[in-house]
Amino acid sequence: MTSLSPAQRRQSTFDRVADLPLVIESYGLEGLKRPWSPEFVRQTTVVRLSGDGHTGVGEDVSYAPADHEAFQAMGPVLPLAGRHTIGSFSERLDELELFPVAPKREDARTHRRWAFESAALDLALRQSGLSLAEALDRRCEPVSFVVSMRLPEPPSAEPVLRRLELYPELWFKLDVSESWTPSLIERLAATRAIAIVDFKAYYEGLTLTGASDPAQYRLVAEGLPDAWLEDPAFTPELRPVLEEHVARITWDAPFGSVEDLAALPVRSSNVNVKPSRFGTLRALLEAYDHLAAKGIRGYGGGQFELGPGRGQIQYLASLFHPDAPNDVAPLGFHEVRAGLPGSPLAPAPSSTGFRWSY
Numbered sequence: 001m002t003s004l005s006p007a008q009r010r011q012s013t014f015d016r017v018a019d020l021p022l023v024i025e026s027y028g029l030e031g032l033k034r035p036w037s038p039e040f041v042r043q044t045t046v047v048r049l050s051g052d053g054h055t056g057v058g059e060d061v062s063y064a065p066a067d068h069e070a071f072q073a074m075g076p077v078l079p080l081a082g083r084h085t086i087g088s089f090s091e092r093l094d095e096l097e098l099f100p101v102a103p104k105r106e107d108a109r110t111h112r113r114w115a116f117e118s119a120a121l122d123l124a125l126r127q128s129g130l131s132l133a134e135a136l137d138r139r140c141e142p143v144s145f146v147v148s149m150r151l152p153e154p155p156s157a158e159p160v161l162r163r164l165e166l167y168p169e170l171w172f173k174l175d176v177s178e179s180w181t182p183s184l185i186e187r188l189a190a191t192r193a194i195a196i197v198d199f200k201a202y203y204e205g206l207t208l209t210g211a212s213d214p215a216q217y218r219l220v221a222e223g224l225p226d227a228w229l230e231d232p233a234f235t236p237e238l239r240p241v242l243e244e245h246v247a248r249i250t251w252d253a254p255f256g257s258v259e260d261l262a263a264l265p266v267r268s269s270n271v272n273v274k275p276s277r278f279g280t281l282r283a284l285l286e287a288y289d290h291l292a293a294k295g296i297r298g299y300g301g302g303q304f305e306l307g308p309g310r311g312q313i314q315y316l317a318s319l320f321h322p323d324a325p326n327d328v329a330p331l332g333f334h335e336v337r338a339g340l341p342g343s344p345l346a347p348a349p350s351s352t353g354f355r356w357s358y
Helices: 065-074 086-094 107-129 132-136 157-168 184-191 215-225 238-248 257-263 281-294 308-320
Strands: 021-024 026-037 040-051 055-059 083-085 148-152 173-176 193-197 229-230 269-274 297-300
Touching: 021 086, 021 107, 026 065, 040 107, 055 107, 055 229, 055 269, 055 308, 065 107, 065 132, 065 308, 083 086, 086 107, 086 132, 086 281, 107 132, 107 215, 107 257, 107 281, 107 308, 148 157, 148 193, 157 173, 184 193, 184 215, 215 238, 238 281
Parallel strands: 148 173, 173 193, 193 229, 269 297
Antiparallel strands: 021 040, 021 083, 026 040, 040 055
16 A cells, blocks of 8 residues: 555544545445344335445445335435536535435434445545545455344244354344343353343334343343343433443444544443445544443444445444454354354455455
8 A cells, every 4th residue: 555644644544535536427226125024024225326336335234114215216316417526526415305205214224324435435436446444545355244133032042052063253233122031141151152231222213223221121131141232221220230241331332423423321431333324435534433432332334235335334433443343244144054154254346346255
């Protein structure tokens, strides 16, 4: 890579890509769909920006199927064509309404914005003949990952145990539920493979309710003493339990900007960085800079991406927090089969652009 001057090294991370030239001639949308369970069919939309003989891709990971159906039915009608920079294109998006009808969930606005911004970054890099790593002057490192899942009802450790038979070094992030029993927690603890337990206290409008009983919180926290405790509810009833384990608390859903850090119930040394929660590339890269300056560790988070978005979060994890318990496992781990790449993932960036081969 080209060596940088001291002045260049003092730039913010966003400054390194803000002035990349970007030519857009047209764009297209592709709907993706995949059933994860009888209750959950995942839909996403791939955004493809094209110009100057290249195409850049991003993925809208909004959760409501109706939002994707309306987006795809709208078609490529937004006035995006022209010559931009990464910075000026983002300003252009500020002026546009990306939803033909109001979204079912307000967080869909940042998810869709990220689809356009990540596609623009991919396209601008490819047009300039640069990889993201080169543009940011960072090295890709092997990516440690966890497999994220919700255990079946009635609760059973079998999904964890079956995967460990094939991949003994695998780590897990598990959604907590009220139905977890002492015997289940004991069996999970015996694996020594549970890196994070997610209480999901901050998701509204989704059927992802976690535990809320103080006794259950204590059972999980004490029974899995090495696991991080993600997104616990800080109610008056739960606070006494959580204060005993405050060093292990991490945040996910409440974190989508630098300003959000000040509003968290307790300061954490670890936060889950989901790019689509930030919406803009500027906000995401400013958050990475802020975390580095404050000594707060980031780890990557997935949102059931079906297309290029999965590789892009693996790419960011490789550049910014490769050795963390990143929730960016290859999608094949949601099934039980051999032949998948183990953790850590070997670096797999494309020669140009914002793409990763897994």
